[in-house]
Amino acid sequence: MEKREFMGPRCDVNARVLDKNDEVIEGLYEVGSMMGDVYQSRYTFLYTGANMGYFCFTYGYLTGKALAKGEI
Numbered sequence: 001m002e003k004r005e006f007m008g009p010r011c012d013v014n015a016r017v018l019d020k021n022d023e024v025i026e027g028l029y030e031v032g033s034m035m036g037d038v039y040q041s042r043y044t045f046l047y048t049g050a051n052m053g054y055f056c057f058t059y060g061y062l063t064g065k066a067l068a069k070g071e072i
Helices: 050-069
Strands: 017-019 025-027
Touching: none
Parallel strands: none
Antiparallel strands: 017 025
16 A cells, blocks of 8 residues: 555445445445545635535535445
């Protein structure tokens, strides 16, 4: 695995946090600007709503919805 210095925890497509071996850590999720795989090299501020709208609200909503349905 590559060295990562300025990034948040790794996550899968369901926002589940991964350990150093890329295994899911049960019960631990991440959304928003702490998503390491999304913001590993940049934090885009050029597009209104890109960060807060998609990664915070939308990913939070989708993750919560999937949890409530028992899909993840």
